[in-house]
Amino acid sequence: MLIDLEQQPADALLALIKLHNADPRADKIDLGVGVYRTGQGETPVFGAIKAAEKKLVETQDSKAYLGPEGDMGFVEALMPYVFGKDSPTMGGRIEGMQTPGGTGSLRLALAMVKRAGYKRLIVGKPSWPNHNQICADLGLEVLEFNHAKADGTTDMDALRAALANADASDAVLLHGCCHNPTGIDYSKAEWDEIAGLLAERKVLPVIDLAYQGLGRGMEEDAYGVRRVMVAVPEALVCYSCDKNFGLYRDRVGALYAMVADPADLTKVMSNAHALARANWSQPPDHGGAAVRLILEDEALTAQWLDELDQMRERMRQVRAKLAEAGKTGGVDLTAIGIQNGLFSIIPFTPEQVQAMRSEHGIYFAGSGRINVAGLTMGNIDKFIAAVAAVTG
Numbered sequence: 001m002l003i004d005l006e007q008q009p010a011d012a013l014l015a016l017i018k019l020h021n022a023d024p025r026a027d028k029i030d031l032g033v034g035v036y037r038t039g040q041g042e043t044p045v046f047g048a049i050k051a052a053e054k055k056l057v058e059t060q061d062s063k064a065y066l067g068p069e070g071d072m073g074f075v076e077a078l079m080p081y082v083f084g085k086d087s088p089t090m091g092g093r094i095e096g097m098q099t100p101g102g103t104g105s106l107r108l109a110l111a112m113v114k115r116a117g118y119k120r121l122i123v124g125k126p127s128w129p130n131h132n133q134i135c136a137d138l139g140l141e142v143l144e145f146n147h148a149k150a151d152g153t154t155d156m157d158a159l160r161a162a163l164a165n166a167d168a169s170d171a172v173l174l175h176g177c178c179h180n181p182t183g184i185d186y187s188k189a190e191w192d193e194i195a196g197l198l199a200e201r202k203v204l205p206v207i208d209l210a211y212q213g214l215g216r217g218m219e220e221d222a223y224g225v226r227r228v229m230v231a232v233p234e235a236l237v238c239y240s241c242d243k244n245f246g247l248y249r250d251r252v253g254a255l256y257a258m259v260a261d262p263a264d265l266t267k268v269m270s271n272a273h274a275l276a277r278a279n280w281s282q283p284p285d286h287g288g289a290a291v292r293l294i295l296e297d298e299a300l301t302a303q304w305l306d307e308l309d310q311m312r313e314r315m316r317q318v319r320a321k322l323a324e325a326g327k328t329g330g331v332d333l334t335a336i337g338i339q340n341g342l343f344s345i346i347p348f349t350p351e352q353v354q355a356m357r358s359e360h361g362i363y364f365a366g367s368g369r370i371n372v373a374g375l376t377m378g379n380i381d382k383f384i385a386a387v388a389a390v391t392g
């Protein structure tokens with residue numbers, strides 16, 4: 001019976017939003033939920049998206065079904081950004097499909113991994129919690145390795161060891177850029193080494209690219225994915241447009257599969273299409289269509305890239321200011337300056353996380369993960385002082 005189901009824990013981040021909303025203090029700070037915020041604390045719709053949506057309303061003459069692959073114009077227009085302008089399909093070896101957000105893409109990718117008979121998914125720890133949740137739901141065994149060291153750099157030895165023990169029955173999930181939750185990314189030299197190890201161990205890479213353009217730039221943030229793609233015969237790439245086009249609730253993503261021989265692509269993608277049919281049948285159209293209209297129009301593309309640059313620049317300023325604070329109470333904020341994207345982790349104890357909430361009205365996850373975009377030039381000094389007070 002339905003009542004035989006077990007109670008599931010509430011989503012911790014959603015619970016945090018409620019706590020923040022209930023706090024009457026005017027100067028409270030929300031560093032919890034993972035959305036970009038401007039210097040005024042807002043998460044506005046991109047101007048380029050507004051313009052594309054207007055165009056969409058005026059020109060779209062049907063909302064008839066498109067099929068499980070969604071809007072292929074959108075899927076293909078993104079490819080030069082992900083895989084590079086010179087070889088966006090790697091000689092016809094890559095094909096994609098639209099998915100409901102990066103989450104939908106990951107769901108399909110990991111279901112493909114399971115269906116193809118892979119035994120384990122190797123995942124860094126910590127990772128975005130949904131990676132493990134999807135694996136648990138699919139019954140895919142997870143093998144974890146330590147992602148980062150206490151000094152704020154990647155733990156390459158842990159990844160090397162995990163890959164040394166892996167073989168062709170394993171897949172590995174890597175964050176393409178802007179690692180969530182640590183902000184700690186692989187350097188170019190590290191990606192070069194990883195690409196070689198993946199090829200040598202014959203491990204299937206699944207690359208999660210959910211923040212392209214929010215780290216160092218659109219091209220720079222694609223270094224890892226492109227480097228891996230040229231080294232291995234097969235790969236899956238899970239893409240989200242929900243951050244870099246600000247489309248969160250419109251659920252815009254894509255799944256790309258690369259195989260060694262283009263003749264095998266149809267067979268491989270037919271599995272992804274069948275899985276999509278069994279899950280959501282077709283992805284929502286609106287957001288993907290808006291992205292396509294931007295990418296098909298030079299002026300709108302320039303406007304979008306400019307808006308993305310401003311977001312990245314603001315986050316770099318916040319990161320630089322935190323890094324400048326250096327040793328603050330009992331923690332050192334310096335490494336935050338070289339980390340990327342929306343998130344970084346400050347090693348607060350559970351008691352310190354509570355004290356930040358109760359004494360200072362500053363809300364973030366129990367793991368110590370902060371959304372740096374929740375900080376502004378108006379509240380960052382208060383945040384730094386609070387960190388010093390609770391950790392000192």
Ligand code: PMP
Nearest residue numbers: 101102103128180208210240242
């Ligand atoms: N991967 C990572 C690492 C993420 O942080 C997120 C969003 N928080 C996603 C994938 C999925 O994004 P969405 O489903 O909202 O497009």
